[in-house]
Amino acid sequence: MKMHRLGDTGPEVSAIGLGCMGMSGMYGPSDRAESISTIHAALDAGINLLDTGDFYGMGHNEMLIGEALRGRRREDAVISVKFGALRGPDGAWAGYDSRPAAIRNFLAYTLTRLGVDYIDIYRPARLDPNVPIEETVGAMADLVKEGYIRHIGLSEVGAETIRRAAKVAPICDLQIEYSLISRGLEEKILPACRELGIAITAYGVLSRGLISGHWQKGHGKSAGDFRAYSPRFQEGNVERNLELVEALRAVAEAKGVTVAQVAIAWVAAQGADILPLVGARRRDRLAEALGALDVALSVEDLAAIEAAVPRDAAAGGRYAEAMLAHMDSEK
Ligand SMILES: NC(=O)c1ccc[n+]([C@@H]2O[C@H](COP(=O)([O-])OP(=O)(O)OC[C@H]3O[C@@H](n4cnc5c(N)ncnc54)[C@H](OP(=O)(O)O)[C@@H]3O)[C@@H](O)[C@H]2O)c1
Numbered sequence: 001m002k003m004h005r006l007g008d009t010g011p012e013v014s015a016i017g018l019g020c021m022g023m024s025g026m027y028g029p030s031d032r033a034e035s036i037s038t039i040h041a042a043l044d045a046g047i048n049l050l051d052t053g054d055f056y057g058m059g060h061n062e063m064l065i066g067e068a069l070r071g072r073r074r075e076d077a078v079i080s081v082k083f084g085a086l087r088g089p090d091g092a093w094a095g096y097d098s099r100p101a102a103i104r105n106f107l108a109y110t111l112t113r114l115g116v117d118y119i120d121i122y123r124p125a126r127l128d129p130n131v132p133i134e135e136t137v138g139a140m141a142d143l144v145k146e147g148y149i150r151h152i153g154l155s156e157v158g159a160e161t162i163r164r165a166a167k168v169a170p171i172c173d174l175q176i177e178y179s180l181i182s183r184g185l186e187e188k189i190l191p192a193c194r195e196l197g198i199a200i201t202a203y204g205v206l207s208r209g210l211i212s213g214h215w216q217k218g219h220g221k222s223a224g225d226f227r228a229y230s231p232r233f234q235e236g237n238v239e240r241n242l243e244l245v246e247a248l249r250a251v252a253e254a255k256g257v258t259v260a261q262v263a264i265a266w267v268a269a270q271g272a273d274i275l276p277l278v279g280a281r282r283r284d285r286l287a288e289a290l291g292a293l294d295v296a297l298s299v300e301d302l303a304a305i306e307a308a309v310p311r312d313a314a315a316g317g318r319y320a321e322a323m324l325a326h327m328d329s330e331k
Pocket of ligand 1: 018019020021022027051052082125155156175176202203204205206207208209210212214260277278279280281282284285286288289
């Protein structure tokens with residue numbers, strides 16, 4: 001496994017990371033034993049970056065990762081945790097809280113659920129509109145000094161917030177959606193991160209399965225599946241988006257690889273400072289994603305991919321309008 005430093009100040013991480021969210025409900029039911037086997041297979045393949053959020057399954061995801069890590073050396077995993085998203089007992093989303101006192105409280109629970117005494121990368125899931133980013137990052141910098149977290153990351157924030165945050169403490173990475181069909185960061189956010197030595201941890205590289213080559217119209221309708229109400233998966237949009245996937249499939253087949261592998265390799269090819277997080281929750285999907293590490297894309301390949309899936313060609317937003325309206329990265 002190729003390793004590199006995450007940003008100028010971050011930890012050594014594998015060329016690909018495992019996002020564990022889908023193992024705790026966001027994409028409908030998942031299999032607990034298979035989820036743990038997938039985390040083990042990832043670690044055994046040399047993936048050290050495991051991404052989670054304390055709100056993924058309201059702690060379920062952290063407990064699952066904690067169980068998977070039991071008996072392993074702590075330093076073999078780089079655990080990235082998001083905090084701050086609030087949920088109700090019915091799972092409903094209820095805003096954000098990134099006040100310093102709340103962060104300390106969230107972290108105490110997170111350490112306990114994971115069964116560890118420090119977190120490698122800690123980050124607010126979204127900008128809390130009621131708390132200046134300086135206060136949030138300042139509180140995390142105190143936690144770094146106390147040894148409870150090693151590095152500070154951000155998630156889905158815009159260039160101005162990134163610059164303000166970086167004045168308070170070193171930021172190792174920005175987690176943000178990036179794929180062939182979600183390229184909004186390229187204009188302002190990516191240049192700001194590059195100027196500041198902040199890496200990109202790209203999520204949704206398969207657009208939550210839509211551009212994986214395995215998606216079919218009618219999938220993802222079960223209760224609690226984000227894709228049941230995500231615009232790109234809706235009737236009227238999904239047909240157009242699957243046409244793009246078929247165009248991408250032609251490029252993939254010509255190279256003798258799969259659609260998912262081309263989509264992941266495309267993100268990785270956008271820069272050494274961009275690390276794709278894949279949301280595999282089964283070992284077969286993980287194996288496919290790992291295969292992307294062997295896909296070298298030439299200038300001609302990249303041009304063919306761009307011709308198959310032109311920038312902004314997707315139908316529908318990456319989140320519902322109401323959610324996008326509150327995202328700092330979309331301002
Ligand atoms: N910072 C943020 O705001 C934010 C938001 C979302 C996610 N994330 C993080 O990023 C991680 C990845 O995001 P994501 O799950 O949306 O991304 P993704 O990798 O685009 O989508 C994952 C889904 O794609 C499908 N898939 C099909 N073939 C696959 C393959 N070969 N490898 C992997 N998945 C394949 C799987 O669905 P099926 O299992 O249904 O086939 C899987 O659940 C999450 O787990 C989470 O840790 C962060």
